[in-house]
């Protein structure tokens with residue numbers, strides 16, 4: 001997914017081409033939000049379950065998320081907002097076989113693949129929906145959810161903060177919210193790597209914008225301090241974890257960390273050592289992550 005999205009950041013026309021064509025075609029026909037949604041839909045051609053480095057990062061995410069779910073049991077209600085091909089939806093549904101999981105994504109293709117993976121795993125307690133995050137939330141009663149996931153969605157969904165009141169309202173007391181955000185530092189590295197110096201002021205002073213020359217895509221970014229303020233000060237949640245995902249590694253081609261190390265290019269023992277290093281550093285340098293993962297609890 002990011003492979004397509006971050007193509008728009010690159011100054012190299014080889015990488016830039018596909019996304020630019022999608023955007024310029026769309027730009028003539030649609031409003032800005034439609035353009036963004038079309039691009040997002042198109043980006044889900046990238047498979048987050050099977051792409052080379054994703055299983056490594058999914059494992060890293062789950063190592064942090066799973067312990068927070070341990071106090072829950074039985075017929076839990078969960079939602080996965082922007083589930084794509086359902087890499088975490090499936091894990092959640094398998095962890096709570098008598099629970100119910102609602103999973104939404106605006107991409108019909110991603111939902112179709114997610115359904116296929118569920119069938120292959122004989123998992124039947126997921127209700128998949130082709131819906132936007134806000135459409136899905138409108139159907140949820142207040143105080144009914146034990147867990148809400150929204151991982152790697154906010155970075156190209158600029159309106160995400162408008163949904164937060166409804167997300168928090170949907171959680172039961174002591175319900176768990178799991179969200180991840182693209183880090184500001186990630187885009188700082190991206191700007192430096194591609195020498196897009198004209199984006200410097202925007203990155204410093206704003207939390208969203210178009211990174212890269214000629215990009216029509218709105219990205220968002222946060223620091224760990226901002227995430228803490230939003231979740232705790234603004235929404236009164238208790239922060240349980242705030243960690244960086246992929247603090248010293250990255251994925252091929254579109255990720256400023258990729259020239260440090262790509263997990264999929266390592267042998268098993270090297271990859272284990274990398275995982276150990278990243279898990280240990282994750283809480284110490286959350287902003288260095290490709291994403292910042294926050295796990296929070298409603299009082």
Ligand SMILES: C[S@@+](CC[C@H](N)C(=O)[O-])C[C@H]1O[C@@H](n2cnc3c(N)ncnc32)[C@H](O)[C@@H]1O
Pocket residue numbers: 001002040041044048081082083084085086087088104105106107110131132133134150151152153156157
């Ligand atoms: C990078 S993927 C992450 C998928 C999944 N949460 C995970 O971590 O594997 C982002 C997903 O968010 C979805 N998305 C982005 N904005 C959305 C919106 N407003 N409503 C529903 N889905 C959205 C995209 O279609 C895409 O499948």
